Each structure stands twice: as structure tokens, then as C-alpha cells.
Amino acid sequence: MTLNQLKIIEPVAGDYNLPNYSEVRRSFKWEDAGEDLSFNKTGRLNMAHEAIDRHVEDGYGHKTALHYVNGDERVSYTFKEVKEKTDHYARILKENGIEKGDRVFIFLPKTPECYIAILSAIKIGAIAGPLFEAFMEDAVRDRMNDCGAKLLITDKEMVKRVPEKDIPTLETILYAEDIEAEPFIDDGKQYTEWMDAEDGMLIHYTSGSTGKPKGVLHAHRVVTHQYQSGKWVLDIKDDDVYWCTSHPGWVTGSVYGLFTPWLNRATVVIQGGRFKAEHWYKLIAELGVTIWYSAPTAFRMLLSQGDVLKDYDLSSLRHILSVGEPLNPEVIYWAWEELGVRIHDTWWMTETGAHLVVNLPGEKIKPGSMGRPFPGIEVGILDEAGEVVPRGTVGQLAVKTPWPGLMKEIWGNKDKFDSYFKYEGWYVSGDLAYQDEEDYVFFQSRDDDMINSSGERIGPFEVESKLIEHPAIQEAGVIGKPHEVRGEIVKAFIVLREGYVESPELLEEIRVFVRNNLAAHLAPKEIEVMDELPKTTISGKILRRELKRMEIEKSAVDQNA
Ligand code: WT7
Secondary structure, eight states, X not given: OOOSOSOOBOOOOOOOSXXXXXXXXXXXXXXXXXXXOTHHXXXXXXXXXXXXXXXXXXXXXXXXXXXXXXXXXXXXXEHHHHHHHHHHHHHHXXXXXXXXXXXXXXXXXXXXXHXXXXXXXXXXXXXXXXXXXXXXXXXXXXXHXXXXXXXXXXXXTGGGGOOGGGOTTOOEEEEHHHHHHSOOOOOOOOOOOOBOTTSEEEEEEEOOSSSSOXXXXXXXXXXXXXXXXXXXXXXXXXXXXXXXXXXXXXXXXIIIIIIHHHHTTOEEEEEOSOOOHHHHHHHHHHHTOOEEEEOHHHHHHHHXXXXXXXXXXXXXXXXXXXXXXXXXXXXXHHIIIIISOOEEEXXXXXXXXXXXXXXXXXXXXXXXXXXXXXXXXOEEEEOTTSOBOOTTOOEEEEEESOOXXXXXXXXXXXXXXXXXXXXXXXXXXXXXXXXXXXXXXXXXXXXXXXXXXXXXXXXXXHHHHHHTTSTTEEEEEEEEEEETTTEEEEXXXXXXXXXXXXXXXXXXXXXXXXXXXXXXXXXXXXXXEOSSOOBOTTTOOBOHHHHHHHHHHHHHHHHHO
């Protein structure tokens, strides 16, 4: 194997929060992390306090906490205003009987209210369950039922996608419009519930290759990991304007759109509306964004519209971060040559709570690699027996347990939780990778059938289950088909029931069926009808790998033709 044959991007000289990786990596201990956090001094812990209230107590109440931009709409709040708003929401949640440990779901577009609702639930000790804004009825219902949601904060438009009568535990629905319309009462009350490090705080649903999406539960202890990665990897300083493009219904949007930047007192940009190259560039230029976090699909879309760039001054950018899918070297070189900044790839997962493998601003980038282990994180590339393989050899990407960001549990599913820890002392990610002599980690592929489309993790099982609810479908196998911009697209192979005939109308109807019931990003972009699906001879399970192999072979033939 030829390692490191690509051109290295050297660090730009600068005054970075982590000046010397090698030294810190040798000496760092998690016990010493989170030096600015208040629980290290007071012994009292709550994420919402660390992210917002602490800054007001420390005299930064007048600093801008957020800029919200949606079309022509502009709203900004200071940290003091965000604190008051979370107290306001907290009071209303309490009045509605929410107690420590209750599950409070948030189903809102990317607005300040969404961020504030999440924090207010956490403030009073509840477990916040943010839902992606584009989910449809079945996706909303399955997630809220799995962990017995008690209260939902949504708005009067999105509530149309909430099947209230199918969620028996749901006692109350609150509308953000109504909460906003109620006057804030400064009752001087302290709404913060002091939590144990192990108490639940946040639940995100994510796909596995089997079964429905799993509820990954995080505890308040993640603050240490998130604070430290914001300081070192995002390299947040007091005058930074920070923008993460992800919706808080995804873990990138909650951890790196909300908690991590605010734990580091950054001014956060919240942008509404859909992707458009002009709007994104305009936003960076107008607000003077210095740190920008997005995904390779977005960068590839920007790259393909190269001429748009010349109309905007993006010189405020210090660096860009990327996550969710393999970052093409081509994209790194584009940003370096056209924007004059480095893109720092980062690797982590919903389950890991924060960054595990990173590129740091003061260190060289090896394009094709996701970077090196975060200080305090030990990566291992393992073989089937759970032994560490030699450098340069591909194996299972694993991480030594524990670390502060690691999930607390999978809601109601101990077997699933245990399956991540099948080798004593290791968390197994499900990714395949190799590590070079300098510790840089190179992603190869998933080790299972998970699909990664535009950085969104899609479990084939959830899509297949929905497909076979359609009256025309007898069987379905779903795979990720390689795609230039999106990484992969969802492709379904189906067998029709007797009496149904393939037609463009039927296939479109099936696509709409999945889109309307689950979510647009889960609907197959391509559907192929087959007489039968390849299966294992013993258990009769659908062989997704075989479908994928056939698909890749076919597209190779197409390209040669
Ligand atoms: C899976 C986790 C929490 C981050 C957003 C996605 C893939 C993540 C990278 C990267 C290549 C990556 C992996 C991982 N992934 N980062 N830098 N390069 N692949 O979180 O939805 O929990 O998905 O995303 O396959 O296992 P997620």
C-alpha cells in the first residue's frame, strides 16, 4: 500500500488554543479537562448552565450569543437574552408537570426557539429529544414512542406531522408561537436542576444496519469532551463567529451547532432555509463567519458551482471543518487554493458524543486521512479476534473505553448497547480504517450495510420496512449506490406482489409513499424491480452486499460502454 502519496497541507502559523499536539497528547488526562467549566469549581453540573448561564454570571451577558438569518429576516440575542428565554421556557415546562428524567421532544425548524427549547428541557433536568425538521409522521411516532415522550414542543405548522393519538405517553403539546407570545416574567427563580454526571440529557435516534433507529442517550458528563474539542479542534476564541450548517435534530447540529460552541462562549450563527451556494457565501461574508462546520456533500456542491464564489469576500474564514462522510482530497485542495483556508476533517459518531479523530489547526493535513486521535483518545485498528493489527493494515476502527463523551446507553436495548463492546476494553465503531506510522487514520468504508447519503446515516432496514408496507411490494433490499456529489444515494431493489406490473407511475408512487411517511432523505432515489432478491441459503436473509456488488459492477460496465 502506498501511504501518504498525496500532497500534504502544512499548518498556517497562528496562535492556536492547542499549540503542541504531540506534547499534549502525551501528558493530557481527562481529569484535567474542562478548566473553565463551572462544575469544576462548584461541583454542580448542568449542561444548560455551562453553555449559557455561566457566561452571564462571568460578565459576558451582553456578548452576542446568536445571529439568526432566514431570507431577509435577522435576529440576534445576547447570552443574557438566551438565558432569560431558557428560563421562560423552563418555567412553562415546569408548569406542565415536567420533571427530572422526563423525555421532552423538540420538533421545530432551525430557529432560535429550537435551540432554546432544547436547552430549557435540559436545564430542568429533562432529557431533550430533538427531531430533524423534515421527518414525517411515522418517523416522528416511532422515535417518540420508543422512549415514551411526555411533552412535545413544536409549532402550528409542523404539528400536522405529529400523529398525536398514536403516541399514548404524550400528555402535552406546546407551540413555540404561544410560548414566545407569553410575556417573560422575571420571577428570580432558579430553574436549573443540578445533575449527576451520569444523568441523561439528550437522546438522538440513529440508524443501525438491523432494526429500527436506536435511541442513543447521552449524559451530562459529555460537557467535558465537548468543551475541550471546541477549544482545541474548533479553536474557538472570543471574537469568533461560528456557523455549523446542521439541524439540531442530527447530532452534528446539537453537539457542534449548539453545545460545543456555547460551552466555549462563541457567537453562533443559525441559518434557516435550504442550501443555495449564493446564500451561503453571502451569509459568511455578511456576518464575517470565522469558523465554519459543514459536510463534504455541501463542499462538493459549492465546488461544482465554482464561478459563484468570485462574487463574495470570504476572507473572514480562519478554517473550515468537515464531518459525516469521506472528505475528498480534491475538496481540500479546492478550499486551500480558492478560499485560502484549510478544511479540517473530523471523525466521530452519534454514539461517541464528540470528536475522536481530528485534524488540528496547528498540525499538517494528510488529505485522504481523517486526522489523528484527539488527546485522551486511544484508537485501535482491530482484526476479527480483537487484536491490534500492524500499521497500514485495514481493520475495524475501535476506541479504548471509556471517555467522557461516550453514550450512556441505547434506550431500552441493552443487547444493542453491549454489541458495541464485543472486545473487552474497546468500543467498535463499525467503520473500517487503517492507521499510518504517524497515527493518522484513513477511513476505508463501513463494515456493515449502513448507507451514508450526504453525510446522513441511513439504516437500510428502516427503508425496507416502510417499502414492504406498500401494497405492491412483496420484498425489498436497500443499498447505498455510489454517487459523485452525495457520496451514496438510496437505491431499492423490490419484488412486486402478484397482480402488480412495473410502471413509472407505480415506482413514483412508491417513492412518494416513503417520502410522505418517513422523510425525503430516506426515500429511494432509484428503484429497480427484480424477479427475486439474492438471499443467504441458510437463513434466507436478503444479501444487501450482493445487491451492492451487482450495482457497482453494472455502473462500471455502463461507464465503459
Ligand atoms: C458514521 C457516523 C457525528 C458525526 C456525523 C455523523 C461516518 C463520520 C466521518 C469522516 C468518513 C465519516 C462513519 C461513522 N463518518 N465522520 N470524517 N469520514 N466517514 O454521525 O450519523 O452517527 O454517523 O458517519 O461511517 O461511523 P452519524
